Amino acid sequence: MTTDNNTKAPVNLAKDVQKDHSQLMQKEMIRGNYKKLAEAVDDPDKKVVYTFVPGNLNELIQCFDVVGNYPEINALQSAMQKKTGAYIMEAERHGQDEDVCTYVKSDLGMMRKGNVGPSGDKIADPDLLLLSYTGCFTFMKWFEALRHEYKCDTTMLHVPYQGDGIITSNMRDYVVKQLKEDIIPALERTSGVKFDIDRLRENMRHSAKAEDKLVRVLQTAKNKPSPIDSYFGGIYYVGPSFSSFRGTPECTAYYDALWDEVNARVKAGQGPVTPEGVMQKERYRLVVEGPPNYTHMREFWKMFYDEGAVVVASSYTKVGGVYENGFRHDPDNPLESLADYCLGCYTNLNLPARTEMLENYINDYEADGLLINSIKSCNSFSAGQLLMMNEIEKRTGKPAAFVETDLVDPRYFSSSNVKNRLESYFQMIEQKRNSSAA
Amino acid sequence: MSKTTQIIERCLALYEDLDFTAARQWKDAEQGRHVIGFLPIYIPRELIHAAGMLPLGIYGGGDQMEVIQGDAFYQSYICRIPRSTMELSLTGRLDFVDGMLFPSICDVIRNLSGVWKLTQPDTYVRYVDVPQNYDKDIGGKFYIQEMRELMEGLEGISGRKITDEALLESIKLYNINRDLLRELYRLRAVVPWNIPVSEVYLLMRAGQVLPVEEHNEMLEEYLQAVSAVDKPRRDNVKVVLNGMFCEQPPLNLIRSIELAGCYVVDDDFILVNRWLRENVLETGDPLQNLSDAFLEHSTRTSATYEPCEELKGSQLLEAVRKSGAEGVIFAAPSFCDPALLEKPMLEDVLNKNGIPNVSFKYAENTGQMQPIREQAGTFADSIKLWS
Numbered sequence: 001m002t003t004d005n006n007t008k009a010p011v012n013l014a015k016d017v018q019k020d021h022s023q024l025m026q027k028e029m030i031r032g033n034y035k036k037l038a039e040a041v042d043d044p045d046k047k048v049v050y051t052f053v054p055g056n057l058n059e060l061i062q063c064f065d066v067v068g069n070y071p072e073i074n075a076l077q078s079a080m081q082k083k084t085g086a087y088i089m090e091a092e093r094h095g096q097d098e099d100v101c102t103y104v105k106s107d108l109g110m111m112r113k114g115n116v117g118p119s120g121d122k123i124a125d126p127d128l129l130l131l132s133y134t135g136c137f138t139f140m141k142w143f144e145a146l147r148h149e150y151k152c153d154t155t156m157l158h159v160p161y162q163g164d165g166i167i168t169s170n171m172r173d174y175v176v177k178q179l180k181e182d183i184i185p186a187l188e189r190t191s192g193v194k195f196d197i198d199r200l201r202e203n204m205r206h207s208a209k210a211e212d213k214l215v216r217v218l219q220t221a222k223n224k225p226s227p228i229d230s231y232f233g234g235i236y237y238v239g240p241s242f243s244s245f246r247g248t249p250e251c252t253a254y255y256d257a258l259w260d261e262v263n264a265r266v267k268a269g270q271g272p273v274t275p276e277g278v279m280q281k282e283r284y285r286l287v288v289e290g291p292p293n294y295t296h297m298r299e300f301w302k303m304f305y306d307e308g309a310v311v312v313a314s315s316y317t318k319v320g321g322v323y324e325n326g327f328r329h330d331p332d333n334p335l336e337s338l339a340d341y342c343l344g345c346y347t348n349l350n351l352p353a354r355t356e357m358l359e360n361y362i363n364d365y366e367a368d369g370l371l372i373n374s375i376k377s378c379n380s381f382s383a384g385q386l387l388m389m390n391e392i393e394k395r396t397g398k399p400a401a402f403v404e405t406d407l408v409d410p411r412y413f414s415s416s417n418v419k420n421r422l423e424s425y426f427q428m429i430e431q432k433r434n435s436s437a438a
Numbered sequence: 439m440s441k442t443t444q445i446i447e448r449c450l451a452l453y454e455d456l457d458f459t460a461a462r463q464w465k466d467a468e469q470g471r472h473v474i475g476f477l478p479i480y481i482p483r484e485l486i487h488a489a490g491m492l493p494l495g496i497y498g499g500g501d502q503m504e505v506i507q508g509d510a511f512y513q514s515y516i517c518r519i520p521r522s523t524m525e526l527s528l529t530g531r532l533d534f535v536d537g538m539l540f541p542s543i544c545d546v547i548r549n550l551s552g553v554w555k556l557t558q559p560d561t562y563v564r565y566v567d568v569p570q571n572y573d574k575d576i577g578g579k580f581y582i583q584e585m586r587e588l589m590e591g592l593e594g595i596s597g598r599k600i601t602d603e604a605l606l607e608s609i610k611l612y613n614i615n616r617d618l619l620r621e622l623y624r625l626r627a628v629v630p631w632n633i634p635v636s637e638v639y640l641l642m643r644a645g646q647v648l649p650v651e652e653h654n655e656m657l658e659e660y661l662q663a664v665s666a667v668d669k670p671r672r673d674n675v676k677v678v679l680n681g682m683f684c685e686q687p688p689l690n691l692i693r694s695i696e697l698a699g700c701y702v703v704d705d706d707f708i709l710v711n712r713w714l715r716e717n718v719l720e721t722g723d724p725l726q727n728l729s730d731a732f733l734e735h736s737t738r739t740s741a742t743y744e745p746c747e748e749l750k751g752s753q754l755l756e757a758v759r760k761s762g763a764e765g766v767i768f769a770a771p772s773f774c775d776p777a778l779l780e781k782p783m784l785e786d787v788l789n790k791n792g793i794p795n796v797s798f799k800y801a802e803n804t805g806q807m808q809p810i811r812e813q814a815g816t817f818a819d820s821i822k823l824w825s
Contacts, residue, residue, distance in 0.1 A: 158577075
């Protein structure tokens with residue numbers, strides 16, 4: 001339990017959480033999916049497909065009446081429930097190295113401990129591992145490791161990296177061919193359901209609607225004060241779109257509800273909803289690069305909102321798709337559009353493109369600076385971030401700062417270090433403001 | 439001084455020369471010559487050669503270079519090769535290089551291509567993607583087009599078209615190189631006491647800075663000379679090394695393994711030299727041939743996807759059986775995601791096949807050899823006593 005500035009009642013970080021209606025809606029959606037995954041344990045007719053968030057093919061998966069399972073989501077949900085420390089150590093006891101990705105180890109550890117998911121129910125074993133190898137090399141080894149344990153079917157979609165910052169027709173054709181020749185036949189074999197392209201088109205129509213609304217929500221952060229936090233709040237906002245729900249009517253309904261809430265806050269001139277209620281005074285507007293820490297999410301977020309810092313744009317909310325430049329799933333060109341979606345995810349962009357995106361965020365959202373939360377176990381994000389930070393400082397003249405944590409390994413969250421750095425950073429922003437005003 | 443010693447001393451000088459004098463001299467010898475740097479793990483060097491250029495393998499700074507500026511680019515939990523490669527760049531040691539290629543191997547090397555683009559905006563930089571799909575009509579077509587785009591980039595630097603004839607000629611030369619290296623590895627597996635692992639390693643490294651023609655001559659001379667060598671056979675065990683395909687171990691570490699009682703009879707050093715396990719066809723469409731060879735005869739490493747679970751680790755098993763090895767030493771660089779994530783799966787395959795194995799980590803600047811010597815020595819003793 002912590003005391004907030006000696007002026008408010010003590011706050012129990014674990015319990016006293018305020019949630020929007022949309023957040024509760026999402027919770028129910030997630031609960032429903034875990035229920036399906038649990039029911040599939042004893043029902044051989046229900047087929048389960050494991051896949052990853054970046055470059056996920058949810059619209060396609062939905063065409064086969066299978067249940068999707070996202071190991072990254074399990075890991076981060078488990079991290080918020082303080083379970084991942086034990087999972088990671090379990091995986092290390094079975095030979096995984098201390099240096100490697102903790103998402104992988106959390107997943108392998110959870111599996112070794114009975115594959116009981118964040119909902120408390122067992123998650124069914126995979127009938128198919130759909131390895132969407134997009135923007136992260138580790139994905140490939142991760143699903144090889146799962147396949148080694150489950151001995152189940154695996155199908156792999158290799159999504160080429162945008163080394164030159166563009167999507168070429170060669171890349172797109174390669175992905176489309178894999179979809180036609182490998183991925184769709186594998187899903188047909190697993191599910192026994194014949195592929196229906198019209199069903200895919202219909203799912204993509206839902207996706208496009210949801211994507212419109214997601215972009216509209218995220219762009220409200222251009223308001224002052226920002227009605228949303230695009231990092232800590234953002235992870236909830238992107239949740240349905242990045243996982244098992246994109247392409248479904250319930251996903252669109254979620255974004256309708258979210259829009260109503262956010263729009264109401266815009267009209268009322270309110271700040272974002274934090275776990276302790278609406279943030280009162282916006283003092284710092286930040287752009288954040290890198291994933292958050294999930295093991296101490298509430299504590300981490302509190303370090304921001306206690307200081308009046310709001311994140312107005314973040315790169316993490318683009319790992320499951322970059323929509324702000326106009327990309328939408330296109331029902332008229334379904335497979336090509338799926339390819340473009342995969343190719344365009346944030347970590348599949350090259351460093352110059354990522355740098356430019358963050359620079360634009362600082363300018364477009366009138367941010368005070370850039371904060372990088374560098375994740376120990378995510379080389380895809382982290383390698384090159386120090387250069388990106390220097391480049392953005394140089395280009396925008398805005399101060400930048402760097403903190404280091406991990407996604408799901410509690411051993412790498414040092415509360416006092418992070419807090420000290422953030423406090424210094426906020427002082428730096430103040431000094432910059434004062435010197436600019438003088 | 440024996441012929442083999444002379445050759446290895448030359449190789450050692452090339453290895454220790456972090457100014458890449460030999461490559462600079464090659465470039466300066468004729469106007470219009472260009473040098474293209476590349477990082478591990480695999481590049482179709484034939485394309486660079488056919489463009490009249492020198493492919494230059496960049497393997498970090500080893501244990502001889504102090505990394506100062508490069509450290510500012512990377513967090514402590516990222517491996518050492520990108521920071522020492524940056525140091526090479528920032529200290530002007532690569533200022534004669536006309537282009538840099540970053541192969542598909544891991545997220546760190548992938549992102550290094552972007553770091554290079556941002557810090558060296560006037561240099562030709564290309565991330566070289568290779569297919570993880572090995573179907574000719576899918577991955578093959580993609581790869582051929584990727585090679586075409588790379589060729590266009592090289593032609594832009596050299597100002598000269600890469601013809602099919604030139605490319606087939608380059609394929610021939612690299613096939614000779616592959617033949618010679620296969621023979622070297624075959625012979626080493628038979629008489630490892632005559633061909634120390636450090637010599638094999640230095641010969642492999644020399645091929646990264648010399649033109650292939652010169653490397654071929656060197657290998658021929660070495661193979662001829664080494665046939666006359668007759669060193670005493672020690673009571674060592676035969677081992678395969680695995681995991682050293684990117685960031686390189688210090689030479690002393692390689693020597694230490696042998697000194698500790700292990701004859702290394704196969705390894706994954708400098709894999710670009712041996713990536714294609716069979717030769718490339720020397721007639722017909724050269725890009726198609728290079729693509730077919732890649733799809734059908736690539737080395738399986740942790741940087742590649744294994745589509746078939748039953749084949750996981752099969753090449754390592756084959757290496758053990760073919761070389762007569764009695765065990766495997768996994769030696770991976772710290773923070774190397776591909777090697778370290780692959781290791782538990784390979785260990786499992788070896789354990790199921792009753793092949794002893796041990797593992798340790800290193801960095802390119804590891805200085806303390808005693809723990810590694812003790813570990814390798816204990817491993818060798820355990821094989822001798824109980825296997």
